[in-house]
Every structure is written in structure tokens, then in C-alpha cells.
Amino acid sequence: MPALTPIEFTGQHAVEGYGPGFFRVAGRVFRSAVVIEADRVTPWDGLDQIAPLEALAGRVDVLFLGMGAGVDIPPRDLIAHLDALGLRVEAMASATAARTYNVTLSEGRRVACALLPL
Template identity: 60%
Template sequence: MSAMTPTEFLGAVPIDGYGPGFFRVGGKVHHGSIIVTQDGVLPWGGLDDVQPLLDLAGSVDVLFIGMGADVAFPPRPLTSALEAAGVMPEPMGSPSAARSYNVTLSEGRRVACALLPL
């Protein structure tokens, strides 16, 4: 398991760590794909489960999409739908997405992270 470095999150929920098939957010372990916002964690059905990501429109400025262990691009219809809704998708590997989420969150910015497991 990889642990994340603690920082100041002003009451928001950070991603604490991750490992094969799970993420630890705010001290609680979650298995499978998840969406993390400053308010908490939601289960996510993966790249075909678009609606929960579209529901973030207006509440986040950037959405980090963790594509698993490696860097990959999400399907173009997903990124097009997000962009049309005003959600800026930033795909990367899940470890990088988790770290980027925490840094951006610590800056007080409106951010979310959708993570596929490693």
C-alpha cells in the first residue's frame, strides 16, 4: 500500500492511500472504482457510468480521472460529454490522480477525482 503525505485540507476529505483494488479516503477503505469530492466518496461504475461525473458540473473546476495503474485516455464520448457540461477532465494514472487531487484540494480549489483501481 502507498500512503499519502498529510497536509491541511480545511475540513475536506483527502485520499490517504491506495493499493491493489482499493483506496483509503479520510481513513476509510473503499474497494473498486470511486468518485472523491471534498464532501466524501461515492461508488462509481467506471468509465461507462457517466451520470455521476456529469452531476459534478457547476461544483468542480477540474476532474482528475485516474485510469488505473497506467496512463490511458478515457473514451472520447466521455470526455466530450464532460467538456460539454463544463467539467474539465484531466486523465492520468490513478496514483498521480490521487496525488494531484490532494494538492489541488489543499489549495482550496473546487476539485473531484474519479478513480479506477490499480
């Protein structure tokens, strides 16, 4: 399991680790897709379940969308819909999204990540 940058996250939900089929966040292991914010972690059914992503509008400035092991392009209509809600989306591989989320969270920014399994 890759180790992530050792940053102190007092009272915040950071991605502590990941591997095939799991993410470890705030001491808990999730064996599904997951949406992570500084103060909450939500199990997620993936791209077909947009309500958890819509709920981020107004709460975060950017969503790092982890597309799994590779860099797949998310559906255009999903990105357009979230953009219309004022939510900026950056799509990348889930491992990259987890690391980028952690670094950006440590800077005190309002961010979230939605991660599909590796």
C-alpha cells in the same frame, strides 16, 4: 502502500492511501472505483456509469480522472460530453490523480477525482 504528502485536510475528503484493489478516503476503505469531492465520496461503477461524473458539472472546476495503474486514454465521447457540460477533465494514472487531487484540494480549489482501481 505509498504514503501521500502529509497535508492537513480539516473537514475535507482526501485520499489517504491506495493500493491494488483499494482506496482509503476519510478513514474508509473502498474496494471499487470511487468519485471523491471535498465533501463526499461516491462508489462508482467505472467509465460506463457517467451520471456521477455529470453531477460534478458546476460543482468543481476540474476532474482528475484516474485510469487505473497506467495512463490509458479515456473514451473521446466521454471527454467531449463532460467538456460540453463545462467540466475540465485531466486523465492520468490513478495514483497520480490521487496525489494531484490532494495537492489541489489543499490549495482550496474546487476539484474532484474519479479513480479506477490500480
